[in-house]
Every structure is written in C-alpha cells, then in structure tokens.
Amino acid sequence: MFIKRGFQIAFSAFIVLLLLNQALNQHLENLIAILLLIPALMAGYSAITRLDFVKKPVFLLTVTILCTALNLLLLLYVALHFQINDVSDPLNVQIKATELLHGNQNWHSNFDGSQEYFYVYPNLVFFTVLISKVMAFAQSVGLSIQLALRLMNFFLLAMVTIFTLLTSWRLSKNIRAIALTAVILLFYPVMYLYPNMVTYTDTWAISCTTVVFYLVAVGLTSQRRLVVVGANLAMIMVYALLYAIKPNMVILLPAVAVLIFMTFFLKMPERWRVVVIAFSLALGVITATVATKSIASSNGYSQSAQKKIALPATHWINMGLNLLGSSGKGAYDSNDESLDIERKLEKKTYLTTDSIKDRLQMLGLGGWFKLALDKSQTLLGTPLFGFGRYASGYAKAPGYYLHHQMMLTTFFAIIATTTVLLAGGQLLIKVWQPYGDQPITSAQRAFSYLVGIAAIGLTIFHTFIWEVEPRYFLPMIYPVVTLIGMVGGVQRLPALQIVRSKSNVNWTKLLVLPVTSILFLGLTLFSAKSIPGIAYGNMEYPIRLAILQPVKAPAELRFSLPVPETVNVLKVDIRPEPGQSVSLSTGQQLTPRNGHYVLEKRFVANQNVEVVIQRDETKARRPLILYRQPTLYKQLFHGSSVTIDGKQYYLPYEMDIYDRKPFELLDVNNQPVLR
Structure with a gap:
C-alpha cells in the first residue's frame, strides 16, 4: 500500500x-x-x-x-x-x-x-x-x-x-x-x-x-x-x-x-x-x-x-x-x-x-x-x-x-x-x-x-x-x-x-x-488581430559558424529587399558610425537607433525596397558586418546580394509590423496620428 x-x-x-x-x-x-x-x-x-x-x-x-x-x-x-x-x-x-x-x-x-x-x-x-x-x-x-x-x-x-x-x-x-x-x-x-x-x-x-x-x-x-x-x-x-x-x-x-x-x-x-x-x-x-x-x-x-x-x-x-x-x-x-x-x-x-x-x-x-x-x-x-x-x-x-x-x-x-x-x-x-x-x-x-x-x-x-x-x-x-x-x-x-x-x-x-464560451473566444481572437508580430527579414543568428563576417566594403552598396506583407518598420542591422549613411533609393534616410538603422514607414506588400549604404572611408573605420551565404542545399537569406572579393554577401535586416510598441496609425504622408 x-x-x-x-x-x-x-x-x-x-x-x-x-x-x-x-x-x-x-x-x-x-x-x-x-x-x-x-x-x-x-x-x-x-x-x-x-x-x-x-x-x-x-x-x-x-x-x-x-x-x-x-x-x-x-x-x-x-x-x-x-x-x-x-x-x-x-x-x-x-x-x-x-x-x-x-x-x-x-x-x-x-x-x-x-x-x-x-x-x-x-x-x-x-x-x-x-x-x-x-x-x-x-x-x-x-x-x-x-x-x-x-x-x-x-x-x-x-x-x-x-x-x-x-x-x-x-x-x-x-x-x-x-x-x-x-x-x-x-x-x-x-x-x-x-x-x-x-x-x-x-x-x-x-x-x-x-x-x-x-x-x-x-x-x-x-x-x-x-x-x-x-x-x-x-x-x-x-x-x-x-x-x-x-x-x-x-x-x-x-x-x-x-x-x-x-x-x-x-x-x-x-x-x-x-x-x-x-x-x-x-x-x-x-x-x-x-x-x-x-x-x-x-x-x-x-x-x-x-x-x-x-x-x-x-x-x-x-x-x-x-x-x-x-x-x-x-x-x-x-x-x-x-x-x-x-x-x-x-x-x-x-x-x-x-x-x-x-x-x-x-x-x-x-x-x-x-x-x-x-x-x-x-x-x-x-x-x-x-x-x-x-x-x-x-x-x-x-x-x-x-x-x-x-x-x-x-x-x-x-x-x-x-x-x-x-x-x-x-x-x-x-x-x-x-x-x-x-x-x-x-x-x-x-x-x-x-x-x-x-x-x-x-x-x-x-x-x-x-x-x-x-x-x-x-x-x-x-x-x-x-x-x-x-x-x-x-x-x-x-x-x-x-x-x-x-x-x-x-x-x-x-x-x-x-454560446458564452464561443463569444468570449471570438472576442479574444479578435483582440489578438491587433497584436502583429515580425513579418519578415534575415534572421539574427548566434555566431557559432562564420555566417556574419566583417567586410571591407566599397564606398556604396545597394541591396534590393522584398516586402511580402505590408509592414511599418524597416531595420537595417549594421552598426552606426561617423561617415556612414543608410537610405532608401528615394533618398529617405534611416535613423541610427540602438545599434542599427531604423525607418518607420508604411511599406506595401509585394514590392521591393532598395537600400543604399554609403561610406566615407576616411571617417568610417570599422568594416561592415554582413551575412555570407554558407554551403547549404537551400538559400538561407532573403533579398539581393552583393559580390565582394568573389564572395556573395547579404544584408542583415528586419521588417516589422510594429517596432516593439503598440500599433500606430499612419496618415497618407506616413506620419503617426495615434499612439
């Protein structure tokens, strides 16, 4: 017993x-x-x-x-x-x-x-x-x-x-x-x-x-x-x-x-x-x-x-x-x-x-x-x-x-x-x-x-x-x-x-x-619709293999990034420093923030966004940190690549529906109207 x-x-x-x-x-x-x-x-x-x-x-x-x-x-x-x-x-x-x-x-x-x-x-x-x-x-x-x-x-x-x-x-x-x-x-x-x-x-x-x-x-x-x-x-x-x-x-x-x-x-x-x-x-x-x-x-x-x-x-x-x-x-x-x-x-x-x-x-x-x-x-x-x-x-x-x-x-x-x-x-x-x-x-x-x-x-x-x-x-x-x-x-x-x-x-x-339980379940799910998550991007990877690599980049680099879903934030994960700027091909600048570059803007689905990185080598002393495609049976990263010294490199980026804060409405000029 x-x-x-x-x-x-x-x-x-x-x-x-x-x-x-x-x-x-x-x-x-x-x-x-x-x-x-x-x-x-x-x-x-x-x-x-x-x-x-x-x-x-x-x-x-x-x-x-x-x-x-x-x-x-x-x-x-x-x-x-x-x-x-x-x-x-x-x-x-x-x-x-x-x-x-x-x-x-x-x-x-x-x-x-x-x-x-x-x-x-x-x-x-x-x-x-x-x-x-x-x-x-x-x-x-x-x-x-x-x-x-x-x-x-x-x-x-x-x-x-x-x-x-x-x-x-x-x-x-x-x-x-x-x-x-x-x-x-x-x-x-x-x-x-x-x-x-x-x-x-x-x-x-x-x-x-x-x-x-x-x-x-x-x-x-x-x-x-x-x-x-x-x-x-x-x-x-x-x-x-x-x-x-x-x-x-x-x-x-x-x-x-x-x-x-x-x-x-x-x-x-x-x-x-x-x-x-x-x-x-x-x-x-x-x-x-x-x-x-x-x-x-x-x-x-x-x-x-x-x-x-x-x-x-x-x-x-x-x-x-x-x-x-x-x-x-x-x-x-x-x-x-x-x-x-x-x-x-x-x-x-x-x-x-x-x-x-x-x-x-x-x-x-x-x-x-x-x-x-x-x-x-x-x-x-x-x-x-x-x-x-x-x-x-x-x-x-x-x-x-x-x-x-x-x-x-x-x-x-x-x-x-x-x-x-x-x-x-x-x-x-x-x-x-x-x-x-x-x-x-x-x-x-x-x-x-x-x-x-x-x-x-x-x-x-x-x-x-x-x-x-x-x-x-x-x-x-x-x-x-x-x-x-x-x-x-x-x-x-x-x-x-x-x-x-x-x-x-x-x-x-x-x-x-x-009926009560189904109604409450429906309300709960409906409220979750306004809490979006990450939409797309090249993943941030804990470095155990040489995927993120320092690259001595030329004065200008261009990357074309796909937008599969409508998003509100673009983050480019390269370190801000003097003599370096990140912008869209339209000239709109990304803002340095918390170790990366950010732009809050409505990007419509099914389009490509072109990102331009410009560097003044006399001021920008550190190399760029980019992704290098490893030997693998599948394409690991999204977007276009650049070729440097015969090797292909991809941009670390992320597109969010919101930037870790409550969803905000944007007017026709992409300005926030509600926080």
Missing part, C-alpha cells in the same frame, strides 16, 4: 505542476476563454454521449478514422506549406550535413580560433551524420533535399499519432479508448510543438519515444513468446537510436529499474517481463555508445579532439543554477558557455565545480527549490504552440497565416491548453479513483507506473539538476496522452461521468454555456 500511495502522490504532484504551469502561463483573457471552454466541452460531451448511436462501435470507429485522417492531413499540410529557415543549432547541423554530403569531413568549425561547435557538443555528431544520410537517400531517388527533409518530418510526426493510437489499443483493446485518444491527438497534434517545425533532434526524439513505449506495451501484454522476443529486439534498436539522438532519455533506465522494484515488491505477474524490458533498454544504451563512436570516426570525427574540447557535465549543472541566464533562469547562458570553454582549454574545469558550489551556497535550500519551480515553468508551462517563434525566418508560409499570425497562434494556444487541462484534470482524478466494473489490468498498471516514473524523473532532472529548455520534456507528452486514452477506455472519465449522471439536464444552461 505504501508503494502505491507513494506513486499516486508523486504522479499527482507532477500532474498538478503540469496543469498549473500550463494555466498560469496564459494571458488573463486566454485563461478566461479556457475556463469557459472546459465546462462547455464537458457539458457538450455529456449531452452527445446520451445519444444511442454514439455508443455503437461503428460510430466510435468512424470517429477514430476521421480524427486520425484529419490529423495526418494537417501534419502533411504544415510540412509542405510551412518552411522555416532554421536558426542556431539546427542550422549548424544542416550546414555540416551538407558538407558531409559533398565529402567534407572536417568537423572543425571555429570562427575565433578557440570554439569548435561539434567538439563542444559531441552529442550532435551522430544526428548530423544521420541527416546527411537522409540527404544522400533523397538524391539517390531523385528528390530534392529540401522536400526530403520536410517529408521526413511529416513521417516522424505521423508516427507519433499512429503509434500513440496503437499503444492505446494494445493496452485497452477498447474502441472507446482509441476513439478518445484520436480526438485528443486531433486537438493536440504534434504540429503545435514548435521544435517539430525545424530539422532537429526533437522530432526524432518524440517519434522514437512513442515507438519505444509501444514496444513496451507489446512486451507487457502479448501472450506469444515470439512476439515478446521480437518487441524487445526492436526495442534495443529504437532505444539505441533515441539515446544517440537525445541523451536525456536515459531517464528510462532508472525509471524501469524503479519499476522492477515495484513489481517484485507488489508481486505483479509482469515482473520478469519488466526485467527483460530493462535488459533491452540497457543493451540499447550500450549499442548506441559503441555504434555512435564508430560512425563518428568513420565520418572523420576526432575522438581525441573531443576529449580536449568537449565540456564536462558540470557545465550544464552550473548553467542550471544560474538565476541570470541569457535564455532564462537555469537555461542556456552564453557567458557560462564561453567561460567553461576557456576553462576546458586551460585545464581549469575545477573552476566550474567551484561555481556550482558558490551558486548552491548563494541559493540555499529554499532558493534551490524556488529556482526548481521557476524552471518547471520553462519545462512544463512555456507555450510551444504556434509557429510565431520563427516568423522572421520563414522562407515559405501561407499569406493568410503571416497576416493573422498572432490571432492563429492565440487560437492554437487556447485549444491546446484547454485540451491539456481537461484531459490532465481527468487523469488526476482517475489516479485516486478505483476502477469500477472493469478493473485495470496488471499490465496497464505497470505501463502507467513506467510512464509516470519517467515523467517525474525527467522533470526532477531538468528542474533540480540540469539546465532547462521547453523542448526537453516533449518526448514524454504523448505517452501521458496514452494514459488518458487508456483510462477513458476502461471506464468513462470521472468528471464527465459526474456531469452525465445528473438526470435533470437544464438545456437552457447547456446552450448558454457553449
């Missing part, structure tokens, strides 16, 4: 933390809309389930097929119509993968003589080689690399949907469970998670984790020995791939170790199955460790150079204790990274350990817990919905989306958060409510324990120990969704059952509640 109660308390605490972070992260008007939608959806669900035909298996199967089809079509549309110019780490990976494709196996990428990106972050080497193989396969079958990578993302996202449904079916064998899971996946599709819009490790990690948990479900439930053996053999390979791509998913090993203890202590019949699963996961880690070193070496990667440059584990622990991180509390910090790289090169890594001791002493026990709660907001509450995070990097997106970007992002956030709160709340109640006429099976209980322990462990790891990013918890989201579907399949979700049990339904209230 103590073991069961301990799990219930810990898992309930995790669910409460998840729900609170999701709710408190929303703006007030969004939260009100969500709180109105939840009871309206519950009341609507109760009314619908009273209909006789809704209870029939044929209807539930139809719902499953339709929801799954719509989900997959939505993922395919996003994959083909939303293309992002990846920034930061994804861009590093794509550039190096392209170089590998062309036979360049030199992994040194330092731009200042000290930093070596792939030797600082060796966990990305295998993933980079993997992406290069995908590119090579695309060429061998006549596909463009760009289309192949986008289709790759679609197949990975589709696998999340399909294997989540298969896991729900494998555990429950109940059509209601798979129908409920399909509905949740439709309203909470993987496309809401912004890292899946880029070519990076997160998409692979979520997909592989979903497959691993499906294989766990097969290993726990199948009565055929050959199937169990096959599932565990497949688990070794899939988990090896998962661990090689996302090392923090090693958390499944201690989670299954705890599960072994629980199954033996509680005398569960699956205890030996769990032992075999643990053995398979351990073999997966060993396989990944051996294979990735071999693959890296065969692609020109130097293990000896890695040992000299790779940062120690204390680096990420140190960043996780930083209250003033450049990306948030306990998140990535460029200063910590630079210092730790220097310490590594100077063989003074003990200074990082000293920094950890100092920060722990400064925080104290109370401060450490407070920091963990703040980091949990980043891990479990920071919205990952919509595509606004990379708006300035779009190479392609529907015009309607760009024009109504904030409104659509708000809508996605409300619907997704409503789904999380509604489903998570039901799961929280069910954790404490015993099942009725259809008791949960021992295999379902073992699966629930594993998912719960892994989710708790991953949360503790990134809030109390390691540095944090919102995307780090993503692999565990859909296994939790599987639990919700499984619960709904065994017995009607408790809160919905309470609503349904009231025989005297007030149909007036039943109509008023949805």
